[in-house]
Amino acid sequence: xxxxxxxxxxxxxxxxxxxxxxxxxxxxxxxxxxxxxxxxxxxxxxxxxxxxxxxxxxxxxxxxxxxxxxxxxxxxxxxxxxxxxxxxxxxxxxxxxxxxxxxxxxxxxxxxxxxxxxxxxxxxxxxxxxxxx
Numbered sequence: 001x002x003x004x005x006x007x008x009x010x011x012x013x014x015x016x017x018x019x020x021x022x023x024x025x026x027x028x029x030x031x032x033x034x035x036x037x038x039x040x041x042x043x044x045x046x047x048x049x050x051x052x053x054x055x056x057x058x059x060x061x062x063x064x065x066x067x068x069x070x071x072x073x074x075x076x077x078x079x080x081x082x083x084x085x086x087x088x089x090x091x092x093x094x095x096x097x098x099x100x101x102x103x104x105x106x107x108x109x110x111x112x113x114x115x116x117x118x119x120x121x122x123x124x125x126x127x128x129x130x131x132x133x
Contacts, residue, residue: 011114012080018087022073028065034058038117045121068128070094085109091123099132 024032034054037043043057044050051060071093078087086109092102103123110118 010082011111013085018075018078022075026072030058030062030065033061036116038112038115041117041119043119046123046125068093069096083111085111093128095132097132101127103127
């Protein structure tokens with residue numbers, strides 16, 4: 001009698017997974033953010049250079065969080081394939097002067113289980129750092 005090993009199920013993010021991830025980001029929780037990553041993760045935000053590893057990513061994300069007063073993400077759509085998930089959304093940033101700017105973004109994730117191994121954010125943040133209108 002031969003036994004067949006059932007392949008491990010491939011994780012596919014559901015709405016609750018996205019909501020948890022964006023809640024961590026909107027809370028500007030750098031420690032919670034890196035907890036969602038693999039130890040050897042790579043992170044690239046817009047046109048900034050990629051950073052690797054939780055500590056480097058934590059420092060980069062904490063630095064960005066300190067540059068804003070708040071943020072709020074709205075997920076518009078997501079698409080999944082084995083080991084990869086992509087989303088489109090809008091993020092509203094609140095600057096330290098209280099003004100806001102809303103920008104479109106797309107994120108591409110490579111996953112290992114339910115953790116993010118590669119996190120790429122496609123966004124033009126120039127309006128965030130331009131003078132408010």
